[in-house]
Amino acid sequence: MAKRMFVAIELPEDLRNKLAATASGLSGLKAVPAPQIHLTLCFLGNVPLENDATLRETLSAIVPTEFPLTAQGIGTFGGSRKPMVLWAGVEDPENALPPLAAAVREAAQTAGIAIDDRPFTPHITLGRRRGGSPAKLRIFLREHGEETFGPFTACGFTLFESVLTPDGAIHTPVLRVPGP
Numbered sequence: 001m002a003k004r005m006f007v008a009i010e011l012p013e014d015l016r017n018k019l020a021a022t023a024s025g026l027s028g029l030k031a032v033p034a035p036q037i038h039l040t041l042c043f044l045g046n047v048p049l050e051n052d053a054t055l056r057e058t059l060s061a062i063v064p065t066e067f068p069l070t071a072q073g074i075g076t077f078g079g080s081r082k083p084m085v086l087w088a089g090v091e092d093p094e095n096a097l098p099p100l101a102a103a104v105r106e107a108a109q110t111a112g113i114a115i116d117d118r119p120f121t122p123h124i125t126l127g128r129r130r131g132g133s134p135a136k137l138r139i140f141l142r143e144h145g146e147e148t149f150g151p152f153t154a155c156g157f158t159l160f161e162s163v164l165t166p167d168g169a170i171h172t173p174v175l176r177v178p179g180p
Contacts (some may be wrong), residue, residue, distance in 0.1 A: 002046035004162045005174075007059065007104045008038035009154045015071060018149050019088055019126055022074070022091075025141045028132015029086060031075055032125055036171050039090060039124050040068075042104045044113050051112045056159065056171060056175050058107035060094070064156050064179045067096040071149040074141060083137065087123040088149060096154070097122045104157065118127075155179035 011019075013034075020034035047055060068120040076083030101120040105165070108115055129137070159175040 001164060002048050004053065004164065005044040005047045005055075005159060006171075007041045007042060007044065007108075007157055007159050008161060008171075009069075009157050010038055010064065012152050015150050015152055019124060022144060022147070022149070023086060024085065024125035025128070026132065027136060028130055029127040030130045030168070033168070034088075036169070037124060037126070038124075038158075038160075038171070039122065039154075041101045041120075042115065043095065044108055044115070047113055055108060055113060058111045059159055059175060059177055060109055062100075062103050062157075062177060063098065064100060064154075064177060066153055066155045066179045067092075067094045068151060069097070069154050073146055073148075074126070074144040075123075076129075076137075077123075084129050086126045086129065088126055092122060092126060097169070100154075100157070116133040127154040136146045142158035 016034040016037040019037055020031060023029060023031040044055075069094075071088045072084065072091050073089035075089060076086055078084035098120055101122075105115050156178040157177060158173045158177070160171045161174050163170045163172070
């Protein structure tokens with residue numbers, strides 16, 4: 001038995017609402033509901049139950065700092081021919097996200113979790129394309145590609161359990177590691 005899990009930075013409610021409202025303006029997008037929007041540090045995948053306690057212990061040993069971030073710009077993953085994921089970018093003026101993500105990855109590996117080797121790309125997933133017009137997507141990206149959604153302060157991180165349902169994933173916080 002295993003739990004599907006990931007580690008993320010939670011965003012302020014007003015920022016989640018603004019990002020969700022922007023994403024809802026694109027037809028053909030299965031938007032992430034505002035309460036589920038987050039900044040992923042590390043996707044863990046299916047974590048065996050026997051690794052859960054060690055994972056919580058190794059993550060709890062991380063002492064995160066507080067640092068400023070800004071949600072800015074919109075882009076896509078999946079290539080220019082078939083963009084599948086719509087995301088908001090993240091400005092990290094102190095370059096604090098990569099070391100935090102690396103510490104989370106190391107903690108997960110210490111707990112016996114196999115992590116994929118994709119490089120960390122800070123982003124906030126807003127939705128997944130389910131059709132829609134490529135021309136409308138290009139217009140949407142031109143209109144919002146450089147938009148600033150707002151600053152926020154990262155102050156800790158959260159381990160989430162993610163349950164897939166026909167209506168989308170449901171993310172439940174199972175461990176919060178606060179900053180200073």
